[in-house]
Amino acid sequence: MNLPTMRVLITCPLPGIAGDRLAASGVDVIQLGDSTVDDASERGLLADVDGIVCTLTDRIDARVLDAAPRLSAIATVSVGRDHIDTETAARREIDVVTTPGALDDATADLAVLLLLSSCRRSTEAEADLRAGRWHGWGVDQYLGLDLMDATLGVVGWGRIGRAVGRRAEAFGMHVLHHSRRPTGEQGFVADLDDLLVLSDAVSLHVPATPETHHLIDARRLDLLGPSAVLVNTARGSIVDEAALAEALHARRLFAAGIDVFEHEPEVHPRLLSAPGVTILPHIGSATIRTRSRMAEMAVDGLLASLGVAVPSPADSRHADRNTLQERDRP
Known part of the structure; x- marks a missing residue:
C-alpha cells in the first residue's frame, strides 16, 4: 500500500x-x-x-x-x-x-555599517545633502567619532558577536564583551553595567527572551553617556525604544544604529524623528x-x-x- x-x-x-x-x-x-x-x-x-x-x-x-x-x-x-x-x-x-x-557574517557586516554610520553621522549628512541644506565644506561640519582606539562593548559573545568583534579590531578598536557565562577570554566583563560604562560604543547580540526584554533601558542608556553609540541588530525587544528615543532627543546619547524593532513593522514615532539615529528595516541577513x-x-x-x-x-x-x-x- x-x-x-x-x-x-x-x-x-x-x-x-x-x-x-x-x-x-x-x-x-x-x-x-x-x-x-x-x-x-x-x-x-x-x-x-x-x-x-x-x-x-x-x-x-x-x-x-x-x-x-x-x-x-x-x-x-x-x-x-x-x-x-x-x-x-x-x-x-x-x-x-x-x-x-x-547569517552570521551578513549580520556582523551590517552591525559594523550601523556603527560606522552612527559614529560618522553619515545618515544626517546625506539627508542634508539630498535636501539641499549643504552649502559647502566647513571645518566644524558633521564632526563624528573615531573608531581607532575606541572601545566597543559586545553584549552577547556568540557567533555574531565574535564576528563583530573581529571586524571592530580590524578598525583598531579595543573590544570588550559580556555574556551570561564567563568566557575565559581576554576582554570579558562579568557585569553588564560595567561594560556599558567602559565602552564608547555597544553592539547588541543576544536573543529575545524574558530576561533580555528591555535589557537596555533608560538607566543603562544613561550609563553609556552622551558620547556613546548603541547598535542593535539582534531583537527589537532588547531595547526600550521610548527610552532610546528620549535619550537621543535629549542628547544623552551621541547616536544609535537600529535594524530591529519591538513591534515590527511599527517603529516608535519618537525614534523616527530622533537626531543621530540610523534606522534600517530589519535587513541584517538581506x-x-x-x-x-x-x-x-x-x-x-x-x-x-x-x-x-x-x-x-x-x-x-x-x-x-x-x-x-x-x-x-x-
Missing part, C-alpha cells in the same frame, strides 16, 4: 534553489501566497499539512498548531524562533528547525547568498525531520519549476 504523500506549506516565496529542492523531493507543496497563516488555519488549509516553512513574521501559535493535527515539523528561515510556540510544539513532538550560522542559504537550510532541515530524502543539487536544478508559484528569483 502506498503511503500518503507528504504535504508542506510555504508561507512565502523561497529565494535561490530552496523551492526547487523542495519540489524535487516529491512532497506536495502548498504556496500560501497573499494569505496569512491565521487565514490558512481558519480555512482549514492546515488540516493535512505535515510540514511548514515559515519566516519570523509568521506567528505560529497554539491556535495555528491546533489547526494542523498532522504537523510534525516546522522550519523557520531565521535563527530566532520566538515567533513559534515552542512549548506547544515540544508537547506535540513537532520538530522546530532554524538556520544557525547562515544578501542574496545569505537568504538563499537560509532558505536551503530550512528546507533541508524540514525534509530531514519528515524523513524525506534531501535531493542533490543536480536534482534541484532539474526540478519542475512550475510546481511552486510566485517564486522569488534574485
Whole structure:
C-alpha cells in the first residue's frame, strides 16, 4: 500500500534553489501566497499539512498548531524562533528547525555599517545633502567619532558577536564583551553595567527572551553617556525604544544604529524623528547568498525531520519549476 504523500506549506516565496529542492523531493507543496497563516488555519488549509516553512513574521501559535493535527515539523528561515510556540510544539513532538550560522557574517557586516554610520553621522549628512541644506565644506561640519582606539562593548559573545568583534579590531578598536557565562577570554566583563560604562560604543547580540526584554533601558542608556553609540541588530525587544528615543532627543546619547524593532513593522514615532539615529528595516541577513542559504537550510532541515530524502543539487536544478508559484528569483 502506498503511503500518503507528504504535504508542506510555504508561507512565502523561497529565494535561490530552496523551492526547487523542495519540489524535487516529491512532497506536495502548498504556496500560501497573499494569505496569512491565521487565514490558512481558519480555512482549514492546515488540516493535512505535515510540514511548514515559515519566516519570523509568521506567528505560529497554539491556535495555528491546533489547526494542523498532522504537523510534525516546522522550519523557520531565521535563527530566532520566538515567533513559534515552542512549548506547544515540544508537547506535540513537532520538530522546530532554524538556520544557525547562515547569517552570521551578513549580520556582523551590517552591525559594523550601523556603527560606522552612527559614529560618522553619515545618515544626517546625506539627508542634508539630498535636501539641499549643504552649502559647502566647513571645518566644524558633521564632526563624528573615531573608531581607532575606541572601545566597543559586545553584549552577547556568540557567533555574531565574535564576528563583530573581529571586524571592530580590524578598525583598531579595543573590544570588550559580556555574556551570561564567563568566557575565559581576554576582554570579558562579568557585569553588564560595567561594560556599558567602559565602552564608547555597544553592539547588541543576544536573543529575545524574558530576561533580555528591555535589557537596555533608560538607566543603562544613561550609563553609556552622551558620547556613546548603541547598535542593535539582534531583537527589537532588547531595547526600550521610548527610552532610546528620549535619550537621543535629549542628547544623552551621541547616536544609535537600529535594524530591529519591538513591534515590527511599527517603529516608535519618537525614534523616527530622533537626531543621530540610523534606522534600517530589519535587513541584517538581506544578501542574496545569505537568504538563499537560509532558505536551503530550512528546507533541508524540514525534509530531514519528515524523513524525506534531501535531493542533490543536480536534482534541484532539474526540478519542475512550475510546481511552486510566485517564486522569488534574485
